[in-house]
Amino acid sequence: MCTYQTEFLEVTGSGKGPASWLRVTHAQVYVDHPVHAMAGHTLNIDLRNPAEGPAARVAIELHPTAARELAEAILRSLDAVPDAVLAAG
Amino acid sequence: MATDAFISETVMITGHGGDEIEAYAARPLDESPRGGVVVIHHMPGYDAGTKEITRNFAFHGYNAVMPNLYWREAPGASPDDAAAESRARGGVPDDRFVGDAEGAMNYLKNLSNSNGKVAIIGYCSGGRHAWLANGNLPFDGAIVCYGAFINGETPEGFPPREDLRHLASTMHGPILGLFGNDDVYPTPEQVDALEAVLGDAGKPYEFHRYDGAGHAFFCVERTAYRPEAAVDGWAKIWAFLDTTIGG
Numbered sequence: 001m002c003t004y005q006t007e008f009l010e011v012t013g014s015g016k017g018p019a020s021w022l023r024v025t026h027a028q029v030y031v032d033h034p035v036h037a038m039a040g041h042t043l044n045i046d047l048r049n050p051a052e053g054p055a056a057r058v059a060i061e062l063h064p065t066a067a068r069e070l071a072e073a074i075l076r077s078l079d080a081v082p083d084a085v086l087a088a089g
Numbered sequence: 090m091a092t093d094a095f096i097s098e099t100v101m102i103t104g105h106g107g108d109e110i111e112a113y114a115a116r117p118l119d120e121s122p123r124g125g126v127v128v129i130h131h132m133p134g135y136d137a138g139t140k141e142i143t144r145n146f147a148f149h150g151y152n153a154v155m156p157n158l159y160w161r162e163a164p165g166a167s168p169d170d171a172a173a174e175s176r177a178r179g180g181v182p183d184d185r186f187v188g189d190a191e192g193a194m195n196y197l198k199n200l201s202n203s204n205g206k207v208a209i210i211g212y213c214s215g216g217r218h219a220w221l222a223n224g225n226l227p228f229d230g231a232i233v234c235y236g237a238f239i240n241g242e243t244p245e246g247f248p249p250r251e252d253l254r255h256l257a258s259t260m261h262g263p264i265l266g267l268f269g270n271d272d273v274y275p276t277p278e279q280v281d282a283l284e285a286v287l288g289d290a291g292k293p294y295e296f297h298r299y300d301g302a303g304h305a306f307f308c309v310e311r312t313a314y315r316p317e318a319a320v321d322g323w324a325k326i327w328a329f330l331d332t333t334i335g336g
Contacts, residue, residue, distance in 0.1 A: 006176055006177075008177070026177070028173070028176060028177055030176070032132070033131075033132070033133055033213075033305070033311070035133055035136075035168075035169045035172075038311075038312055039312060040303075040304070040305070040311065040312055040313050046173045046176075046177075048173065048177070050174075050177065053163075053166070054162070054163035054166035054167075054170040054171055054173065054174040055166055055167065055170050057170050057173055059169065059173065
């Protein structure tokens with residue numbers, strides 16, 4: 001089904017699109033039909049820069065298990081770094 | 090009635106509020122009168138798969154057009170980028186959709202080889218759209234393929250969608266509904282409820298439900314594809330169109 005359910009957040013960073021790197025300012029996260037992945041539903045992440053138009057987007061479609069593993073790996077990576085390093089930017 | 094001689098191309102049609110929006114048209118080239126089909130794309134957008142479906146209607150002898158429901162948000166963008174942009178802006182408003190569907194219907198009726206009859210078909214979110222259009226506009230038939238959130242509670246955390254059962258009483262053309270019994274949006278119980286309101290309203294309809302099939306069973310590029318259901322579903326579609334807009 002088309003879920004419509006979407007988490008929106010503002011982000012700071014960069015992503016690499018098909019042509020080049022781009023600054024990303026917004027992210028949306030949702031479980032819905034993938035465009036490319038072979039699954040009925042995937043965890044989808046769009047990292048976007050709306051100011052540069054719809055094509056300024058890095059898209060990811062992950063199977064739910066892989067998405068959880070990625071999320072946990074992200075948290076482990078962040079937790080493993082001293083706060084002072086992160087605070088230093 | 091099938092023909093190899095048709096043209097498919099991008100056109101501009103007049104949609105809601107007089108806006109010019111992009112659409113994909115596929116039209117048989119000869120001038121013998123024929124019905125038209127408005128094709129509504131699914132939430133992933135105005136994509137190659139739905140363009141293929143649009144061409145299939147032309148191959149079977151119908152004029153067909155698919156409006157790009159995301160044109161305003163993302164003109165010229167790739168279908169997946171446009172779908173993401175539309176999602177970021179909260180999706181397609183119902184009233185705007187009805188205006189765009191009316192524009193697509195008018196485009197078909199104004200073709201020189203139109204017989205004056207037009208049906209609408211939609212898949213997934215487009216199934217809800219087909220129901221919405223047929224309840225508001227004088228379509229000669231509507232085909233609802235596993236339309237989600239026509240009725241029933243939207244799950245917690247989901248943006249609410251208006252329950253459209255009340256439109257049963259204003260349905261214009263007959264309705265063909267095609268559903269998978271393994272689907273959860275809509276559930277078989279929600280399909281029962283749709284049948285009930287159509288029956289109570291005295292509106293002509295036929296629903297077909299397939300065991301071993303779930304959501305998106307027509308979609309050949311997805312793991313949800315179920316060839317037995319899809320092949321039978323297409324046969325039901327051709328028979329329905331022959332009755333409602335053929336001749």
